[in-house]
Amino acid sequence: MSDTQNNCDIEFSPESLSNASLMAATTAAIAACLQNGDLRALRNFFASHETADVAALFSKLPSQVAIGAMAALETHDQARLFGYLAPPCQTEISKLISRRDLATIMAAMSPDERADLYKRLDPLAQEAVLPGLALAERDDLRRLASYPEGTVGAIMTSNYATLAPHLTAPQAIDALRRLALDTETIYQSYVTDPDQRLLGVVDLRDLLVARSDQRVQDIMDGEPAHVRAEAPREDAASMISRYDLLAMPVIDADDKLVGIVTQDDAMDVQEEEATSDFHKAGTVQRLASSVRDATLLALYRARISWLVLLVFFNIFSGAGIAFFEETIQANVVLLFFLPLLIASGGNAGSQSSTLMVRALATGDVGVSDWTSMLGREIAVALLLGLSMAVPVSLLGVLRAGPEIAVVVSITMVVIVLVGSLIGMTLPFLLNRFRLDPATASGPLITSVADVLGVLIYFGIATRILTLA
């Protein structure tokens, strides 16, 4: 609906973002509005689209056009838009606008987005924007910005609603009505004692259906799920997902309430962690920004160390081949089957590790489940190996005679079994030693399976062909 009733002359839909000519038209239309001083059109444009979409557009505009267009908006809308901008774009605009404008926008941003932006500013800019904030905001900002990346503290926000335990339900609803505009959510509020210690959580729904003489302390959940600010952010995300929570209270080392993590933050964490695991499984190290925004050097750094490391494994494969040079020179036809045998072990191993890495990441299986998974893995791997041995043995007979066919089919079964067992075991081992199981990536498993595959293949070939 939002696209059809657009009543200004800037044409834009989320689909335009990945279409160069549509983007050029939108950019030109915005630039034209700026040149004509038609600020009303810009405000209408903002009002008739979702902020997230406008931000995605602004993140792709030339900085000067984006800054000009932002200037047309009210501070409140500027702050919302700013919070949604892609980090590199946010940082760049922060550098280009005046420190005073930046402080005004930051004062209007939500505390968690403000802290994220603050952390990305250079120290001089950090110093410069602080005086533009009220004292309470300044303290709050310093505190939020102090939690290391990857912790719950770094994703929580500090504008939550608190209620005193002795309030009656109607009093509590009145209090929430007054807080409604300044807090992230009023649908869940946090009941604290005078020392800010968390006593419970109360849903607005329960306050609404309560009798008017019931007090907050009678209605609240007195044993709410909660998380510590220093805990890994995945903990908060997975509890929110598991328990279907709207938000989760965060406490510090003294059990004091210091923030909340909301469900939409949890979704972002879940997506980022899935991306990070996905990248690790493809031997790409954590990128600070998206692929689109990453610098060449960052991309190079994220990839080079694994590539070099894996080469070392492959030197062992080469050494294995060199060791069996005699067998190979006597039966060059063995080389024909080398790629398919070696690759099958790596492929089977990479399948097994894929299943286990993800199951461990989602909590589907635990470390102690290794033994119970082992029997199944052996059974499945034998089935797979035997299925693969049939066509390969036919190929062997056709191309190189029955002896080679025997070598090749035995090798296939052993290699698929060994590859699968390595693939399923390595993630558990890494987890056991508190390393990230996602490091047991396909390419790593493939490299290990390659070395063993060479030894198994030529070992079996040497034995059988010498005996024969």
Added chain:
Amino acid sequence: MSDTQNNCDIEFSPESLSNASLMAATTAAIAACLQNGDLRALRNFFASHETADVAALFSKLPSQVAIGAMAALETHDQARLFGYLAPPCQTEISKLISRRDLATIMAAMSPDERADLYKRLDPLAQEAVLPGLALAERDDLRRLASYPEGTVGAIMTSNYATLAPHLTAPQAIDALRRLALDTETIYQSYVTDPDQRLLGVVDLRDLLVARSDQRVQDIMDGEPAHVRAEAPREDAASMISRYDLLAMPVIDADDKLVGIVTQDDAMDVQEEEATSDFHKAGTVQRLASSVRDATLLALYRARISWLVLLVFFNIFSGAGIAFFEETIQANVVLLFFLPLLIASGGNAGSQSSTLMVRALATGDVGVSDWTSMLGREIAVALLLGLSMAVPVSLLGVLRAGPEIAVVVSITMVVIVLVGSLIGMTLPFLLNRFRLDPATASGPLITSVADVLGVLIYFGIATRILTLA
């Protein structure tokens, strides 16, 4: 908190789930309570833990113990617990309890969970439970169950709150108070005309802060984000994530409101889709259940077709080697470098495809971005190839002399470049032809890179060593 104040004698925490001896103790304690008829202890146990945790425990209990313990609970709690059970466990218990008990529990379940369970029942059981439901519930169930898996309709729920547009804010709040116990959420309500067509969405927060003479139609968002019931479920999940929504209205082909998708359902979809992409990237096909619950046959099926398919690519590698037999027999030392060169191309390609597959899945880059990514990919791949060529050329000099070193280092640069370009391009191509980019898995890229790698390596070697 919930674990320490547990006032019955059944010891349990979420950590117990992955510890065999703790699980045995918990199971024994529950069985003992059942034998002693101590139903109060079971009810206390349920009340003092999160439903999701109890359900995870019940999904691991012997069916008869689980059924006995469930019988101790009120229907309402049974229904909540049942909704959280792992699907195979839910189906098994459904078969073991009486049809009447099943109908009672299903009547108390939330509509979306009821429909999910209904779809898993066999046709006879489906027929048998329908008479136990009220007419309206029956129609609702049939309608919800009619949407195919993977669509928005299959994850939406039908107990949302609707409001008439002419209600004043206090009237609307009163209406929501009455609906509070029977709807999934009252924090967002849907404004409809008499034909159930969606007019807008209104937040409870906005109703609370409105003046008492303001009407719903003045406060509502008249252009809310919405989705069609037949759309892929990922569409709803990604819009909820992108726009930070609590819930999203679902409309049918006649623009009538038929359901809502909530944020917690969106989180589940996001996690399942990430798992599915992760599996595809490791050449594992979609599993209907978790790795832990999957049958041997299901695991075999999910893996065999890719393994066989990839073998075919590797036959080409073998044929490539066979084609260059003369060059190899004249320079057997070339074989030493074969694994590391071939693998590097595959590894670089698998890195590139990993980055692109995930970026396409999260919407970080679009199909039209291929050209703009190409230049960067070439630059990064050349940097990587040159970095790898240095140590490899040293190894070449040491092991086989300067000529081979030249062959090996040129091959490394070309192979890493070709591998990277294939890895980055294939996901775009698949997306362009409306296939799932995640199919451009590491193993597939590796296999393609292997074939080309063999040809490149021995091609360069034949040319240079013959010239020399």
